[in-house]
Amino acid sequence: xxxxxxxxxxxxxxLRGKLEALVRAGSTPQALVFRCxxxxxxxxxxxxxxQEVAAKLGCNRHTAGRWRERFVARGLEGLQDAPRSGRPRSxxxxxxxxxxxxxxxxx
Numbered sequence: 001x002x003x004x005x006x007x008x009x010x011x012x013x014x015l016r017g018k019l020e021a022l023v024r025a026g027s028t029p030q031a032l033v034f035r036c037x038x039x040x041x042x043x044x045x046x047x048x049x050x051q052e053v054a055a056k057l058g059c060n061r062h063t064a065g066r067w068r069e070r071f072v073a074r075g076l077e078g079l080q081d082a083p084r085s086g087r088p089r090s091x092x093x094x095x096x097x098x099x100x101x102x103x104x105x106x107x
Contacts, residue, residue, distance in 0.1 A: 006050050006068040009043040035079040038067045
């Protein structure tokens with residue numbers, strides 16, 4: 001469970017630049033942008049608590065704490081989505097669209 005005062009996040013200039021570039025890029029998935037914002041906010045000089053980061057970004061303190069700790073433990077790689085469990089899809093999304101249109105035409 002995340003602690004109210006998370007680990008100290010210290011960013012080198014190069015890593016800070018990478019995080020800021022991800023936030024600015026229009027092609028970055030929004031979930032990753034949000035995680036980068038959490039880390040950038042947590043790395044501010046006053047070392048804000050998880051509660052302060054959460055209040056600033058409009059999320060739960062546990063969410064802020066989770067991504068802060070993952071970043072401290074694994075770096076930028078820790079902000080990526082983890083592989084999903086379960087059986088992989090047996091059809092492509094493109095094929096599903098064709099089946100959906102076919103069913104609508106029969107009605």
